[in-house]
Amino acid sequence: MAKALFLYSSREGQTKKILHYIEEQLTDFECEMVDLHTVPTVDFSHYDRVLIGASIRYGHLNKKLYQFIEQNLEHLERNKVAFFCVNLTARKEEQGKDTPEGSAYIRTFLKKSPWHPELIGVFAGALYYPRYGLFDKMMIKLIMTLTGGETDTTKEVEYTNWEKVALFSQKFVDL
Template sequence: MPRILQLYSGVYGHTRRISDRIKATLEARGLDVELLPVAEAADPAAYDAVLIGAAIRNGKHNPAVMEFIARHKAALEAKPSAFFSVNLVARKPHKNTPETNPYTKAFVAKSPWQPKLLGVFGGDLDYQRYSAFDRNVIRFIMWLTKGPTDPQTKAEYTNWEEVERFAERFADLAGAAAR
C-alpha cells in the first residue's frame, strides 16, 4: 500500500477541510495517508508520494511552504507529487484552474519544485471570524476584485466535486508509481 505524506498550510481551517476530504478519498482508494500541517512535516523521503496544499493569506502562500520545498526539493522531485492552492480568486470561473489562477501560476514560477499535478480551489469567506485587520484587508481586496464586501458575508466557493477529481487524479499518480 503506497504511503502518502499530505501536508497543508492554512489560516482559518478551510484548507484543512479540503485536505481532510482529499485524505478520505485517497484512503478509500487504499492509500495510507499521513496528514500533517507543514509546520509538523515529516521527511518526504520516507513516503511514496507527497501532496501539499496551501491557502493564500493577504496575497501570499505561507513562507513555511516554500522553505519546506527548498529543504526537500530532491525528495519531492524523486516521487509523485502534487500541490494545490486555496484562494478566493478561484471563485471566478476564469481563474479557477492552475493555468488561469494567478496565485498558482506565481507559485509555479517561484518554486524550485515542479509538482507533477496542480490544483486550485476556491476558499471560503467569513468576515465575522477574521480579525479587524484581516476583515478590512479582505474587504478591500474583494472591493478591488468585485467580490462581496458586506461584513456579514459568509460564503463557500469550494467546488467539492473538483476536490474529489483532484484527489482521484493524485491517487492514480501515487498508485501507478507504487506498482
C-alpha cells in the same frame, strides 16, 4: 495499505478541510495530516504519495512553504508529490482562475519555486468574516469590493467546488 502524507499551510482552515475531503476519497490509502509549519523535513520513504496544500493570504503563499521546498527539493522531485493552492480568486471559474494555467498565484509559485509538481490543483477557498480580526476583516472586505466578491462581514461563504476537488483526488491516486 498504501500511505499518503498530507502537508498543509492553512490560515483559516479551508485548506485542511479540503485535505479531509480528499482523504475521504482515498479509500485505499492510510492518510497522515501534518502542519507544514511544524516539520522541516519528511522521510518520504514512508509514503506512496505526498500532497501539499497551501493557501494564499494577501496575494502570497507562506514563506515556510518555499523553505520546505528548498530543504526537500530532491525528495519532491523523486517521489509522487502533488500540490494545490487555495485562494478566493479561484471562485471565478468562468474566467479560468481555478486552473493552473489561469491562476496568477500558480504562475508566481512556479517562478519562485525550484519544484514544479507534475500535478497541480487550484481551489476556491472560503470567506469567514465573523472569525477575522478587525484589520483582516476590513482588508479582505476591500479586496472583495475591488474583485466583485462578498462584502457582508456578517457572512461566512464557502466557494470551494467539491466536485473539482474529487476529480483532483482521483488524479492524485493515479500519479
